[in-house]
Amino acid sequence: MPLIVQKFGGTSVGSIERIKNVANKIKRAVEEGNKVVVVSSAMAGETDRLLTLTRELSSKPDPREQDMVVSTGEQVAIGLISIALKEMGIDAVSLTGWQVPIYTDDAHTKARIKKIDTGRILSELDKGRVVIVAGFQGISDYGDITTLGRGGSDTTAVALAAALNADVCEIYTDVTGVFTADPRIVENAKKIPVISYEEMMEMASLGSKVMQIRSVEFAAKYGVKIHVKSSFIEEDGTWIVEENEEMEKVVVRGISHDLKESRITVVQVPDKPGIAAKLFKALGDRNIVVDMIVQNVSHEGYTDISFTVNKIDAEYAEEIAKEVAKEIGAKGVERNDRIAKISVVGLGMKTHAGTAGKMFEVLYREGINIYAISTSEIKISCLIDEKYAELAVRALHEAFIENTENIVTG
Amino acid sequence: MPLIVQKFGGTSVGSIERIKNVANKIKRAVEEGNKVVVVSSAMAGETDRLLTLTRELSSKPDPREQDMVVSTGEQVAIGLISIALKEMGIDAVSLTGWQVPIYTDDAHTKARIKKIDTGRILSELDKGRVVIVAGFQGISDYGDITTLGRGGSDTTAVALAAALNADVCEIYTDVTGVFTADPRIVENAKKIPVISYEEMMEMASLGSKVMQIRSVEFAAKYGVKIHVKSSFIEEDGTWIVEENEEMEKVVVRGISHDLKESRITVVQVPDKPGIAAKLFKALGDRNIVVDMIVQNVSHEGYTDISFTVNKIDAEYAEEIAKEVAKEIGAKGVERNDRIAKISVVGLGMKTHAGTAGKMFEVLYREGINIYAISTSEIKISCLIDEKYAELAVRALHEAFIENTENIVTG
Known part of the structure; x- marks a missing residue:
């Protein structure tokens, strides 16, 4: 009997009608002969409502107590789903994180799953029940409720699918799958039927918000097959699976863009060993996540170091960079909040040269200046002026995706 | 170091300001040198909101799943209180029912406490923390969340006070204590400084809604001293303690009234053994709680049996009574929803005759007809027409409480 894990996000359970x-x-899924384990997020808006209550009492609520409050959102949702199923004559039982139990470390508000005990879930499945598990939460060794951080319900679903050796993990969301580009920008964007974990991670980290990157990493590690599909429209979505040779034939899988970053440049840094380490250690020590880092060859013993951070952290990161700049004798610090990161992602790049050159040429043809470049094995990202973001995405989509004869080799 | 348990009801924690x-x-209480364990209800309105969600999915939600949903109300409240305390520099930790753990039977939505494991609470107190426990909830032997039923937070508080051998259990509510009569009706009603468990149980069961009767029973059983006081006004409230000789000097402690009952009379019942048993078994089998039962001597082999039930159950109880009436050959069934039960309560009745006579006389003087009478050792209740309820309470209060020279003996 096949076992599937179905995960529903906050908008999918955002009202009584939607829960039905x-x-x-x-x-x-039950009637089709599957054993079903469900993972649910909190009803849309609920987590924010609860967080607001905690913030009204403290600008920095105690993380353990914040988890105590916020974790109730999922608990309500799973109880309601179970009631709805029983009303339809389907036997069901809801389980919180601690009831499963899903063991995590004790890093409250951003805990990581350590171990899942599948005993109770399996015994409930054996009784012919649908098991509905609260996403986003677990229990620490101290017996305290932890949460996995925003979007953590995806991770719960994938981890459960891995622990239960499920045939598939279905992620229901408000889009019909992963697209070659943002359909709001590119009219001809197409749904991607199959994508590799690695490509999906790059897409996720680049702002395609369909799934949390951590959950894709998790799926890759344990080989969990994921099917991303719509809660509202009945059609096949996007499968996220292990890469295979067939996939490498497509050089560029998608074009992604990200407007949430700022660029900070430390200007005229003395080119001596240990300088970059000092800067990024200072940022890391204060929990600032750095994305791109670009440092070019030096001129006359000086170089510029640029990096990008989330816009939310930009002001703080600039302060830290200024402190370090003074200390290391750099000339100064510049910050630009009006940038976009545009990326092309595809497994085929590994074996096909020329993608970078083609990307730069497309941008040049449109008169778009490139501020910085960064590459990985299956991705090329360019920082450009924010105002050209849509133009760039459309042009790259046309060149790499729509004119497929240029990029698919056989 | 004294240990006190403080219980706060839903209105006491009904907003962020009130939580502060x-x-x-x-x-x-901490600064005065006490160890403090707090029990909290859900924020006012929250339990009803959650119940409504479950009812929108099912007219009869699965009890286990309803408990899953409803128990989140208290969980949110205790997390918020803990955050508020930490913001004031007081170390605190919140615990759900399962975290304590408070073990109950598995009668979901109306579970009873079986055992409390005080290990974690004591160890948190030893660390100098205030421990904030979710009221109204526990955990069954199956590891499922249970709730104790409405008002169960009082029971949680008293049970914790008993298990921890606390010096006092303070019940904070929206009134300043227990009164000799409802102050909205009797202008001269006085706060009762000290009342016995037994008297309080009679008052509670008679509609003085200050505390749940089950929690008073529990307190009596374990000798837990209770202090009922206001969350909003700083003054001594009412102490509920074991009876002592001094208390017996007061014949009547208070006058209570209850408008929530209906009277049902089975008319001309053949006076044979087993008839009453048949009627009340039928009602009990369908979970109808019967309060007063009155059966008088029979005339010519027939008698009338009257009983009262909560108005909510009146229609159903009437149906059942009609079925039984047919079966046993009674003449018929009458129902009256417009009745009031007026009671005088006091330990001193045990040793002082004449209270009943005086009560009937006062009612007679006011021209109030008595439909039925029921007595216990420390209580006399009369059923009267609803429209005379306020008049009766005022007259009895004047006779028994205000003219104290008549009733206090030395």
Whole structure:
């Protein structure tokens, strides 16, 4: 009997009507002969409501107590889904993180899953029940409730699918799958039927918000097959699976863009060993996550170091960079909040040369200046002026995706 | 170091401002040198909101799943109180029912406490922390969340006070204590400084809604001293303690009234053994709680049996009574929803005759007809027409409480 894990996000369970819709989906999967484990997020808006309550009492609520409050959102949702299923004649039981139990470390508000005990889930499945598990939460060694951080329900679903050796992990969301580019920008964007974990991670980290990157990493590690699909529209979505040779034939899988970063440049840094380490250690010590880092060859013993951070952290990161700049004798620090990061992602780049050159040429043809470049094995990213972001995405999509004869080799 | 348990009801924690007020009260108790364990209800309105969600999915939600949903109300409240305390520099930790753990039977939505493991609470107290426990909830032997039923937070508080051998259990509510009569009806009603468990149980069961009767029973059983006081006004409230000789000097402690009952009369019942048993077994089998039962001597082999039930159950109880009436050959069934039960309560009745006579005389003087009478050792209740309820309470209060020279003996 196949076992599937179905994960529903906050908008999918955002109202009583939508919970009934979700229950119908689950019912169908049961009637098709599957054992079903469901993972649910909190009803849309609920987590924010609870966080606001904690913030009204303290600008920095105690993380353990914040988890105590916020974790109730998922608990309500799973109870309601279970009630809806029973009303339809499907036997079901809801389980919180601690009831499963899903063991995590004790890093409250951003805990990591350490171990899942599948005993109770398996015994409930054996009784013919649908098991509905609260996403986003677990229990620490101290017996305290932890949360996995925002978007953590995806990770719960993938981790459960891995622990239960499920045939597939279905992620229901408000889009019909992963697209070759943002359909709001590119009219001809196409749904990607199959994508590799690695490509998906790059897409996720680049702002395609369909899935949390951590959950894709997790899926890759344990080989969990993921099917991303819509809660509202009945059609095949995007499969996220292990890469295979067939996939490498497509050089560029998608074009992604990210407007949430700022660039900070430390100007005229003396080119001596240990300088970069000093800067990025200072940032890391204060929990600032750095994305791109670009340092070019030096001129006359000086170089510029640029990096990007989330816009939310930009002001703080600039302060830290200024402190370090003074200390190391750099000339100064510049910050630009009006940038976009545009990337092309595809497994085929590994074996096909020329993608970078073609990308730069497309941008040049449109008169778009490139501020910085960064590459990985399967991705090329360019920082450009924010105002050209849509133009760049459209031009790159046309060149790499729509004119497929240029990029698919056989 | 004295140990006190403080319980706050839903209105006491009904908003962020009120939670801060509660935290201030707790802080004061800590600064006065007490170890403090707090029990909280859900924020006012929250339990109803959650129940409504479950009812929108099912007219009869699965009890286990309803508990899953509803128990989150208290969980949010305790996390918020803990955050408020920490913001004031008081170390605190919140614990759900399962974290304590408070073990109950598995009668979901109306579970009873079986055992409390005080290990974690004691170890947190030893670390100098205030421990904030979710009221109204526990954990079953299956590891499922249970709730104790409405008002169960009082029971949680009293049970914790018993298990921890606390010096006092303070019940904070929206009134300043227990009164000799409802102050909205009797202008001269006085706060009762000290009342016995037994008297309080009679008052509670008679509609003085200050405390749940089950929690008073529990306190009596384990000798837990209770202090009922206001969350909003700083003054001594009412102490509920074991009876002593001094208390018996007061014949009537208070006058209570209850408008929530209906009377049902089975008319001309053949006076044969087993008839009453048949009627009340039928009602009990369908979970109808019967309060007063009155059966008088029979005339010519027939008698009338009257009983009262909560108005909510009246229609159903009437149906059942009609079925039984047919079966046993009674003449018919009458129902009256417009009745009031008026009671005088006091330990002193045990040793002083004449209270009943005086009560009937006062009612007679006011021209109030008595439909039925029921007595216990420390209580006399009369059923009267609803429209005379306020008049009766005022007249009895004047006779028994205000003219104290008549009733206090030395």
